[in-house]
Amino acid sequence: MTEAKDPQRELIAFRIGSQEFCVDIMSVREIRGWTPATPLPRSPGYMKGVINLRGTVLPIIDLGARFGLTTSEPTARHVIMVAHIGGRMVGLLVDAVSDILQMSEASVQPTPDVASDQVKTFVKGIFSIDGRMISLIELDYILPQIEAEAA
Amino acid sequence: MDAFEAIKVTFFQECDELLADLEAKLMLLEQGQTDLETINAVFRAVHSVKGGAGAFGLEALVRFAHVFETLMDELRSGRKPCDTITIKTLLRASDVLADHIQAAQGLIPQVDEGRSAALVAELEMLTHGGEAPPAVEDEDDDFGFMPMAFDMALDEPVAAPEPELEAVGWRIVFKPMGRMYANANETGLLLRELGRLGPTTVVLDDSETPTLDALSVEDGCLTWTVDLDAAVDEAALLEVFDFVESDCELAITPLGGASNMNAPFEDEPAAVLPASDDLDIAALLAKASGAVADPVPETIPFAAIEPEPAPAVATPAPTPVAAAPVAASASVAPAPVTIRVDLDRVDRLINVVGELVIQQAMLSQRVLESGLARSSGIALGLEDLELLTREIQDSVMAIRAQPVKSVFQRMPRLVREVADMVSKQVRLVTVGEDTEVDKTVVERLAEPITHMLRNAIDHGLETPDERIAAGKSAEGTVRLAALHRSGRIVIEISDDGRGINRERVKKIAIDKGLIAADAPLTDEQIDNLIFAPGFSTAAVVSDISGRGVGMDVVKRSIQALGGRISISSVPGKGSTFTLSLPLTLAVLDGMVVAAAEQTLIAPLPTIVESLTPQAADLHFVGGVDPVIRFRDRFLPLIDVALIMGFREQPMNPTDGVAVVVETEGGQQAALLFDAIQGQRQVVIKSLETNYQQVEGVAAATILGDGRVALILDVDVIVTDMRRKSIRPDFKLAS
Numbered sequence: 001m002t003e004a005k006d007p008q009r010e011l012i013a014f015r016i017g018s019q020e021f022c023v024d025i026m027s028v029r030e031i032r033g034w035t036p037a038t039p040l041p042r043s044p045g046y047m048k049g050v051i052n053l054r055g056t057v058l059p060i061i062d063l064g065a066r067f068g069l070t071t072s073e074p075t076a077r078h079v080i081m082v083a084h085i086g087g088r089m090v091g092l093l094v095d096a097v098s099d100i101l102q103m104s105e106a107s108v109q110p111t112p113d114v115a116s117d118q119v120k121t122f123v124k125g126i127f128s129i130d131g132r133m134i135s136l137i138e139l140d141y142i143l144p145q146i147e148a149e150a151a
Numbered sequence: 152m153d154a155f156e157a158i159k160v161t162f163f164q165e166c167d168e169l170l171a172d173l174e175a176k177l178m179l180l181e182q183g184q185t186d187l188e189t190i191n192a193v194f195r196a197v198h199s200v201k202g203g204a205g206a207f208g209l210e211a212l213v214r215f216a217h218v219f220e221t222l223m224d225e226l227r228s229g230r231k232p233c234d235t236i237t238i239k240t241l242l243r244a245s246d247v248l249a250d251h252i253q254a255a256q257g258l259i260p261q262v263d264e265g266r267s268a269a270l271v272a273e274l275e276m277l278t279h280g281g282e283a284p285p286a287v288e289d290e291d292d293d294f295g296f297m298p299m300a301f302d303m304a305l306d307e308p309v310a311a312p313e314p315e316l317e318a319v320g321w322r323i324v325f326k327p328m329g330r331m332y333a334n335a336n337e338t339g340l341l342l343r344e345l346g347r348l349g350p351t352t353v354v355l356d357d358s359e360t361p362t363l364d365a366l367s368v369e370d371g372c373l374t375w376t377v378d379l380d381a382a383v384d385e386a387a388l389l390e391v392f393d394f395v396e397s398d399c400e401l402a403i404t405p406l407g408g409a410s411n412m413n414a415p416f417e418d419e420p421a422a423v424l425p426a427s428d429d430l431d432i433a434a435l436l437a438k439a440s441g442a443v444a445d446p447v448p449e450t451i452p453f454a455a456i457e458p459e460p461a462p463a464v465a466t467p468a469p470t471p472v473a474a475a476p477v478a479a480s481a482s483v484a485p486a487p488v489t490i491r492v493d494l495d496r497v498d499r500l501i502n503v504v505g506e507l508v509i510q511q512a513m514l515s516q517r518v519l520e521s522g523l524a525r526s527s528g529i530a531l532g533l534e535d536l537e538l539l540t541r542e543i544q545d546s547v548m549a550i551r552a553q554p555v556k557s558v559f560q561r562m563p564r565l566v567r568e569v570a571d572m573v574s575k576q577v578r579l580v581t582v583g584e585d586t587e588v589d590k591t592v593v594e595r596l597a598e599p600i601t602h603m604l605r606n607a608i609d610h611g612l613e614t615p616d617e618r619i620a621a622g623k624s625a626e627g628t629v630r631l632a633a634l635h636r637s638g639r640i641v642i643e644i645s646d647d648g649r650g651i652n653r654e655r656v657k658k659i660a661i662d663k664g665l666i667a668a669d670a671p672l673t674d675e676q677i678d679n680l681i682f683a684p685g686f687s688t689a690a691v692v693s694d695i696s697g698r699g700v701g702m703d704v705v706k707r708s709i710q711a712l713g714g715r716i717s718i719s720s721v722p723g724k725g726s727t728f729t730l731s732l733p734l735t736l737a738v739l740d741g742m743v744v745a746a747a748e749q750t751l752i753a754p755l756p757t758i759v760e761s762l763t764p765q766a767a768d769l770h771f772v773g774g775v776d777p778v779i780r781f782r783d784r785f786l787p788l789i790d791v792a793l794i795m796g797f798r799e800q801p802m803n804p805t806d807g808v809a810v811v812v813e814t815e816g817g818q819q820a821a822l823l824f825d826a827i828q829g830q831r832q833v834v835i836k837s838l839e840t841n842y843q844q845v846e847g848v849a850a851a852t853i854l855g856d857g858r859v860a861l862i863l864d865v866d867v868i869v870t871d872m873r874r875k876s877i878r879p880d881f882k883l884a885s
Binding site for chain 1: 505509796845
């Protein structure tokens, strides 16, 4: 496979519970440890609240809860990936960041039907590395739906 | 951007200012103030536009401005009367001039040639009094511009030539105040200094001296008028008074050869030092010249007051004075000195100051936590720092404060155009255009005001025939007013039209399924239906109001700014839209309160009073909804933590603090918190930048401990959230 025909993507892999996901590395600005967030009233359960990121008010989305997975209360070991999604800065709460991957588009397989509906909404495709299954997340789907649901 | 382009940008900025000035002056003319000064001002504005445009080879603009200018020249020379028809034409001409400028800037594709040509014809017609206009524009146009000359044309108002300082002398009216003497300055010495500059004639006016029994020796009550017969530089005069200018009232006017002076400078003091605010310079001058004209001036010697014997009319030997180069700027009437600053720089400064405020608060908190005594040097130093920070912040915010004038000035044209389009006669009255508000707010005012003005003219006002039939004058009035009210800016747009047709509004709302057919609505509720999404009353969607955006869009854009809009209407009398916005989008004075585990900010302007609820004052309406007795009235008691979902069970009101708040609409309620932590100025951070609007939350801020705290939207909490508080995920106590 050649670069011209099949461009490589750099992805950042992270863990939520026992599952592994990844997003395009270009959309992630920084990774920081969990700090207690200020809860927002009347917000969906996956909105953990807002934190102060060097003077910016950053909303934190519990990605696991957003995918409909069961999540526990965040601890100091959890991490926040600060991502850029459609002109906004959003913090994504995940269990841990595991890897940086080089992936070709061709190796991404369509999401099998077995996944839950909520996961399928955000998972663009899956691929395997060393026998692990990793789901590729399309972050663009995460924000507009926040608005739709909360409105 | 090369230098030439940069100059061009400046030119267009200047044009905007000139146009605003032009519009303002034309409005004055329209109101009947047809004095020469106003006409001259109009001429100058057009002339400057033409001058600059010539330098850039903007021919279409130059041609139009030239015709405009020619007519203004006729008017200012008095060869043509400045009548109503002329003024109306001038107003329309200024609109077209604005179009030409915009076209030259590339903001609009091109000018409506037909309209422009028609106006040129009209202007020429007026200029030549009905004669056929000359075939070509005269070639001896005084604008043979070369780009080289351009800088000058921009920097100085063209028709305000440098004053020619051919004055042969100066008149100095000098009145020391008590504190000048207290500072050990002596009038005699100052007069002697003046005497060194040239021959002087000194007249003392002691008419303000009270009788002995009423005399306070520490007050200054003498006024000297010194006529200096030497053509010295004014700066040299000012130098004499350098140390005392803030302790005296001082007026310096050029003397002699009145014919040498330019008209605008003739009747005003060339330089007035702002020594005192209670001094009417004109009155003083009148008095001074009166005293001189008086053949027998009171000529008491200084000696009466001063130890040094000196003749009242002193003529010391003339001292040769080096003819200093004339400093033109020194004798131009004082105008506020301004600089142009890139807005980005100001914004950066404001952001940094915002961070400074947060950092300062953080530092204070850390010091407090460290257990240092409040009287320790560090704590005291921090207190000073806090004051300074606050002062810096206020000053920086003041830089951004702008009068709403810049928006209001655009409205007369809009009103004219809309009125023309719907064939109605409209008079626009603007009030309070000097009201200042943060620049970001000013910018965002334009659109809602435009929309509401259009609505007022299109829907609110009747046609002239209808108005006459209703016993009103044919000309409708639309009033646009700005004022400050309790820490907010309020914009009112009112018309004296037909008012809201409630029957029709209700019918439309029912037809569109916005309300149930049998919904019992108050008049106010019906009026507010026009803000409902998808509501448009115009039977025929007109070109003017019905552009697909309704009042709901206006309402939303106002709300996004933390503002509110309301309407009141009297059938047959007219409607008033009231818009209220925060003065700034950057800082807020707030009360820091605790609710459940959370720290919240309640905006100080909304707070009336805080109190500790007593069991005897608490009641439950229907056994459920708590109310509290406050000054013999019962106010709903809102457990904020509960309705925000921070707590599952309502707290015992007697364990907390009740804060009485008042909404924009004057509704009062008591908010129940766990505790009040203090008062603080907070920097407003929008939640919408990265997230979205959250019900009951106006914005967020960052506290001293670095955590985010939410700023409450008191209005929403009091009016909306309370009603909707019963939700499956947080029930009221069972």
